[in-house]
Amino acid sequence: MTEKSQRKKEQIMMKQEKKKKRTNRKEQSDALRLWILGVCAFFIFTCVFMQMRKRQTAEEKEMEESETGSAVWEEANAEREEREAVSEEQNEYQNEHKKEMIIQADRLSAAYDYDEAVGLLKTMEGYESDPEILNKIKEYEAQKASCVPVNMEEVTHVFYHSLVVDPDRAFANQEKDPQAAGNNQWMTTIYEFEKITQEMYDRGYVIVGIHDLIETSVDENGNTQFLPATIMLPPGKKAYVLSQDDLSYYHCYDNYGYAAKMILNEDGKPVCDYIQADGTHVTGAYDVVPILDAFLDEHPDASYRGAKGVIALTGYNGVLGYRTDASYLDRNGNLDRDKRDWLDEHPEFDIEQERAEAKRVADAMKADGWEFASHTWGHIRIKDVSLERLMQDTQKWRENVEPIVGSVDTIVFAHGQDLGDWGAYPESDAKYRYLKEQGYRVFCNVDSNLYRTWFGRDYLRQGRRNLDGYRIYNNAVGNENNISDLIDAAEVLDPLRPPVPKLR
Ligand SMILES: [Zn+2]
Numbered sequence: 001m002t003e004k005s006q007r008k009k010e011q012i013m014m015k016q017e018k019k020k021k022r023t024n025r026k027e028q029s030d031a032l033r034l035w036i037l038g039v040c041a042f043f044i045f046t047c048v049f050m051q052m053r054k055r056q057t058a059e060e061k062e063m064e065e066s067e068t069g070s071a072v073w074e075e076a077n078a079e080r081e082e083r084e085a086v087s088e089e090q091n092e093y094q095n096e097h098k099k100e101m102i103i104q105a106d107r108l109s110a111a112y113d114y115d116e117a118v119g120l121l122k123t124m125e126g127y128e129s130d131p132e133i134l135n136k137i138k139e140y141e142a143q144k145a146s147c148v149p150v151n152m153e154e155v156t157h158v159f160y161h162s163l164v165v166d167p168d169r170a171f172a173n174q175e176k177d178p179q180a181a182g183n184n185q186w187m188t189t190i191y192e193f194e195k196i197t198q199e200m201y202d203r204g205y206v207i208v209g210i211h212d213l214i215e216t217s218v219d220e221n222g223n224t225q226f227l228p229a230t231i232m233l234p235p236g237k238k239a240y241v242l243s244q245d246d247l248s249y250y251h252c253y254d255n256y257g258y259a260a261k262m263i264l265n266e267d268g269k270p271v272c273d274y275i276q277a278d279g280t281h282v283t284g285a286y287d288v289v290p291i292l293d294a295f296l297d298e299h300p301d302a303s304y305r306g307a308k309g310v311i312a313l314t315g316y317n318g319v320l321g322y323r324t325d326a327s328y329l330d331r332n333g334n335l336d337r338d339k340r341d342w343l344d345e346h347p348e349f350d351i352e353q354e355r356a357e358a359k360r361v362a363d364a365m366k367a368d369g370w371e372f373a374s375h376t377w378g379h380i381r382i383k384d385v386s387l388e389r390l391m392q393d394t395q396k397w398r399e400n401v402e403p404i405v406g407s408v409d410t411i412v413f414a415h416g417q418d419l420g421d422w423g424a425y426p427e428s429d430a431k432y433r434y435l436k437e438q439g440y441r442v443f444c445n446v447d448s449n450l451y452r453t454w455f456g457r458d459y460l461r462q463g464r465r466n467l468d469g470y471r472i473y474n475n476a477v478g479n480e481n482n483i484s485d486l487i488d489a490a491e492v493l494d495p496l497r498p499p500v501p502k503l504r
Helices: 003-110 114-121 131-146 167-171 178-186 190-202 288-298 337-345 351-367 387-400 430-437 469-476
Strands: 156-160 205-207 214-218 224-228 238-245 259-264 270-275 281-284 310-313 371-374 410-412 442-444 453-455 460-462
Touching: 003 114, 003 131, 114 131, 167 178, 178 469, 190 288, 224 453, 238 288, 259 351, 270 288, 270 351, 310 410, 351 371, 387 430
Parallel strands: 156 238, 205 238, 238 310, 310 371, 371 410, 410 442, 442 460
Antiparallel strands: 214 224, 259 270, 270 281, 453 460
């Protein structure tokens, strides 16, 4: 090969080399640009992504914060509402409580117990700054200041037997049936009792307890003395004592239209079990106790401090319609015919159950303001019986009646009799001394005087007035005029009552 062709070859090779280098360089620079571009793009993308992420987080946070805020607010709101509800409830309770206290205090003041009424309101927290309560207290104090003392000598005493529910059954055939004639004379009907109670109330009569009449003190020798108590009533009001005798529902009352026994209703209040003419039993106000209880519920001002009446009980047929007397156990002994018949009709008889039920009724009556008294166990004639008989009778009462009604200091003599003439009982009277030893301090008879109250040194005597068929009828038709201070007899007389022969 020639030098020339050698050089040419070298030149071609160099050119190729250069071209290759150029191509390489170009490729390199293209790659670099691409890399830079990629990095830039990555960077921008990252930035944008970060920014977006940041914004999103901020938004989320904001949203979260706003949600938390609303929850807190809601919670606070609920708490406030609850607080308001509680305070509303408290206010409501306080208002209810106040209303209740005022109702109770009004009842106490209506029953002439002004001090109790004021005392009750003063137990209320913050009463000193409550104008309504302060006005009430002022009102009660003004009422108290207007009262005047009752003349103890002029407190009358009226009494009833069990009321006739069904006059048709009680008085039928009285010409031939001595029991019906007795019913017509000695008994008052529900119609009459309700009219009397209303009319005496309208005339200002207020029932007082027989023990409300008595104030006791102890003299220098340690002996108890009886003195007239002070009863304060508004001007124009008159005090009277009420009693009911023979609340035993004797066997002889059966089928004559009287209640059969005292029982307790579902509220624990004394009511009557009454057997209707067709033999079905009904429960309700069929005698003095539940009828008067209902009347006094409606007219608290008809009774002085919740006083009711005196229930005078014998024991021989049990009490309150329960066969509680030990004589019923003597099935084979010398039993009365009516007791034997009753036992035959009641083979399930359980004296302990009878006594327990009678005691529950007696307890409820006492809790309601009723008092009990002895009417002697055997309805004996105190003037006629021997001291020995009186002692036996009194022990039977203690054994059979006292466990049911508790101990008593009042004796309401049966048949209207009395130990002796009006005034002080002579200390030489053995029966009087015996009854005093037995704890009796209040002695009641029956008379027709408007009022008769006598204070012995340590005992009280009171005459009672019968508001029965005999008295009402004979006053209504003008044969007598001795109850017009209490009632208008013609207005009160039951139209279903037949004429009552004037026997006494
Ligand atoms: Zn009697």
